[in-house]
Amino acid sequence: MDYFSLKMRASQDVENVDGDRHEQHISGAERIVPQSEIESVCIAMVRRAMKHPKGDPDKINVKIERVAESDIRILDALPVTRVDVDSWQEGRQKAFDLIGEAAAGIREKLPELLQATYPMRGAMLYDIRTGKRLEPNLERGVRATYMDALKSNDVDARKEGEAPCQNKNHFNEAIVLATKVANAPGIVAELCISDDPDYVTGYVGSLKLGYVRIMKLKEMGDPNGGRIFLFDSSKATPEECIEFLQQKKVLVRCP
C-alpha cells in the first residue's frame, strides 16, 4: 500500500520599511498517511493554519505527494527519560553536560552555538571533528522533513471529534523529529529548545542517550529557541546526512 506525504505551509504578506513585500512564514505541518486519510488530514491542516496564534494567513500551501511503501523506513522511537530541574539555568547545565558526554570538547562551545541558532528556521549542523558549520544555507539551517508517527492518526490518539494536527503537540512532534535525526548518518547528538515563548521544555537526543526531556531550558516568555545537530565527519559525509534529513521518508513507531 502506498502512502502520501502532506505538507502545509502558511504565510502572511508583509511589507518592510522599503515598501518591498515578502511572505512571512506563520505555520507549517507535515504528515505521512494512507490514501484514505488524505482528506481529513488536509482539512485538519488548513484548520491549523487558519487558527494559528501568529495571525491569519494570506497564503496556505498544501503539497500532497505519493510515497511508495518500499521507500519508507520505520524506526522505533527513542526511549524517553525526564529530568526535572529547579531553574532553566540548571536545565541548561544538565543539557550541556549530557552533550559533553556524547562529544568531547564541545561543552564550552554550546552556549555560543545555541545563541547563533536563534534567528534560524532550521537547525545548525555542526561538525565536532573540524568545528565547522555544514549548513548549505547558514541563515536558514538544515530542516528535517518527511516524517510522521506511525498510526498517529488513530482515533484513540486524539480526543473525540477533534482532528489531528489542529493544535501543536510539542512532545509528539519532537519525538518523531528527534528519532529521525538521531538515526541520520554521522549524527552524534541533538539539542533542542522551542522558540515558542510559553514552551520551556526542551530535550537532548541521541541513539546513546535516547530522548532526554529537560523540563526547563529557558525562561517563560523567552521567544528564543533553536536546534543544533552535532555531526561527526569521520562517520559519514555531510551530503549523506543532509540527504537523509531532507529526503528519506521515515515513520516512527511510538509506544
Ligand code: WAQ
Ligand atoms: N528541522 C530542523 N530544525 C527545525 C525544524 C525541522 N523540521 N523545525 C524547527 N526547527 C528548529 C527551528 O530553528 C526552531 O526555531 C527550533 O528548531 C525550535 O522549533 O519533550 O516546539 O518547533 O516536551 O519551536 C520540544 C518538546 C518542542 C520537548 C520543541 O520546537 C518535550 C519545539 P520548535
Ligand code: MG
Ligand atoms: Mg516553534
